[in-house]
Amino acid sequence: MTLLECKNISKKYGEKxxxxxxxxxxxxxxxxxxxxxxxxxKSTLIKLINDLLTPTEGEITVKGKPIGVESKxxxxxxxxxxxxxxxxxxxxxxxxxxxxxDNFDRQKAEKLLAALDLDPKExxxxxxxxxxxxxxxxxxxxxxxxxxxxxxPLGGVDPATRDYILNTILSNFAQGAxxxxxxxLISDVERILDExxxxxxxxxxxxxxxxxxxxxxxxxxxxxxxxxxRC
Amino acid sequence: xxxxxxxYDLRDAFNKVILIYATLTLLLxxxxxxxxxxxxSAVWELVTSISFGxxxxxxxxxxxxxxxxxxxxxANGFYGDRSYLTHTLPVTKGTLYTSKFFAAALNLVIGxxxxxxxxxxxxxxxxxxxxxxxxxxxxxxxxxxxxxxxISVLLLEVFMQMFSLIQVGNIGIILGHRCNGAKVxxxxxxxxxxxxxxxxxxxxxxxxxxxxxxxxxxLFISNEMANMDSLKALIxxxxxxxxxxxxxxxxxxxxxxxxxxxxx
Numbered sequence: 001m002t003l004l005e006c007k008n009i010s011k012k013y014g015e016k017x018x019x020x021x022x023x024x025x026x027x028x029x030x031x032x033x034x035x036x037x038x039x040x041x042k043s044t045l046i047k048l049i050n051d052l053l054t055p056t057e058g059e060i061t062v063k064g065k066p067i068g069v070e071s072k073x074x075x076x077x078x079x080x081x082x083x084x085x086x087x088x089x090x091x092x093x094x095x096x097x098x099x100x101x102d103n104f105d106r107q108k109a110e111k112l113l114a115a116l117d118l119d120p121k122e123x124x125x126x127x128x129x130x131x132x133x134x135x136x137x138x139x140x141x142x143x144x145x146x147x148x149x150x151x152x153p154l155g156g157v158d159p160a161t162r163d164y165i166l167n168t169i170l171s172n173f174a175q176g177a178x179x180x181x182x183x184x185l186i187s188d189v190e191r192i193l194d195e196x197x198x199x200x201x202x203x204x205x206x207x208x209x210x211x212x213x214x215x216x217x218x219x220x221x222x223x224x225x226x227x228x229x230r231c
Numbered sequence: 232x233x234x235x236x237x238x239y240d241l242r243d244a245f246n247k248v249i250l251i252y253a254t255l256t257l258l259l260x261x262x263x264x265x266x267x268x269x270x271x272s273a274v275w276e277l278v279t280s281i282s283f284g285x286x287x288x289x290x291x292x293x294x295x296x297x298x299x300x301x302x303x304x305x306a307n308g309f310y311g312d313r314s315y316l317t318h319t320l321p322v323t324k325g326t327l328y329t330s331k332f333f334a335a336a337l338n339l340v341i342g343x344x345x346x347x348x349x350x351x352x353x354x355x356x357x358x359x360x361x362x363x364x365x366x367x368x369x370x371x372x373x374x375x376x377x378x379x380x381x382i383s384v385l386l387l388e389v390f391m392q393m394f395s396l397i398q399v400g401n402i403g404i405i406l407g408h409r410c411n412g413a414k415v416x417x418x419x420x421x422x423x424x425x426x427x428x429x430x431x432x433x434x435x436x437x438x439x440x441x442x443x444x445x446x447x448x449x450l451f452i453s454n455e456m457a458n459m460d461s462l463k464a465l466i467x468x469x470x471x472x473x474x475x476x477x478x479x480x481x482x483x484x485x486x487x488x489x490x491x492x493x494x495x
């Protein structure tokens with residue numbers, strides 16, 4: 001079943017075309033890697049899906065409906081930056097998510113945060129950036145969403161934290177949901193991917209099952225990516 | 232959802248602006264009053280004057296901060312880092328704006344009410360009341376109304392003008408962030424242009440009425456003081472035009488947001 005569809009999506013900033021005629025169809029129940037070099041257009045595509053950007057042309061649908069209130073209920077999005085009000089306590093953030101997302105599992109979030117040894121009364125501004133990112137990841141993964149969109153969740157973190165992030169993602173996404181992970185650190189996520197999308201210079205150059213790609217091209221996804229996009 | 236959004240918007244403004252500036256302004260006005268009650272001496276008169284100056288600054292600071300906070304909150308919430316959460320909440324952009332609209336209105340009402348209360352505390356002596364009454368009573372008689380009604384209309388006029396200013400600033404921010412670069416500068420430019428435009432609309436509406444009312448026309452063609460009848464008509468006209476402008480500005484902002492945002 002198609003969960004998310006992009007039809008002829010283009011995004012221009014003035015004369016500069018960031019995305020060119022993107023056509024994508026993302027199925028349910030898959031972990032999909034959105035892979036591309038820095039500046040390939042991964043974040044732009046993700047921001048379009050999350051209504052943070054407006055496409056110059058084309059349409060995006062989630063479960064057959066255009067981007068809107070319903071799609072925002074279905075999608076749990078982790079951006080590459082910290083977006084929470086840093087004066088809020090962890091407890092207040094949990095209340096905020098409970099207030100707005102009816103699919104937010106507060107107990108699950110509390111359990112995951114307890115594992116991080118976090119004091120619920122602690123303000124976010126007193127935490128390190130890494131810890132704030134972990135709190136955000138917990139909030140996102142505590143939603144029973146149809147799709148989780150994670151933009152560079154491994155960017156700028158140490159290997160141990162990468163393991164924590166990947167384990168949290170793998171053990172917490174809702175059954176039957178899809179996970180779209182955007183990254184350029186392919187070797188770290190390769191083991192968990194069902195499907196891969198290669199994006200380059202604003203265009204989708206490949207969308208295929210990770211296993212089929214490995215068999216056809218003879219090598220890991222990381223090696224294939226390096227071969228295809230060698231500078 | 233609107234109720235929940237409003238709760239957070241109001242709480243944010245209360246914590247950042249109202250609590251600090253309103254408390255400070257009221258404390259300064261009470262202090263000014265108390266210093267004024269102390270037996271006259273040169274030192275205490277000086278202290279009272281300084282305290283009075285601070286309290287008046289507090290009043291201006293409160294109103295200005297309510298306005299600036301509304302703009303900064305909109306810019307951060309809709310286009311800054313926080314926008315990554317704001318725009319992914321399961322609510323329409325129209326509802327997001329409606330919450331900001333009502334929060335700004337309520338904060339401004341609180342700001343004006345606190346300012347009026349501070350003035351009342353500081354200047355609320357029997358002599359001052361008598362003086363104010365003697366100034367306003369003839370005006371009230373001519374309008375066939377009470378002094379209280381006159382003051383209420385004056386405060387309403389202040390509210391309308393300030394609120395319209397907030398709205399044009401909001402539209403400036405929304406338009407500025409539709410540009411591909413220099414978004415802050417463009418926000419100021421659009422906001423400034425919108426302010427000039429709304430002022431021209433108010434003036435234009437007054438001129439239109441002047442075409443049918445000689446008394447109002449006198450305001451445009453001579454520098455003589457207008458008679459009371461024309462002033463009364465002008466005040467009500469301005470109130471009506473500002474009310475219409477606020478409604479139009481609200482729908483323009485919602486329409487612009489409905490067309491989508493481009494967050495950096």
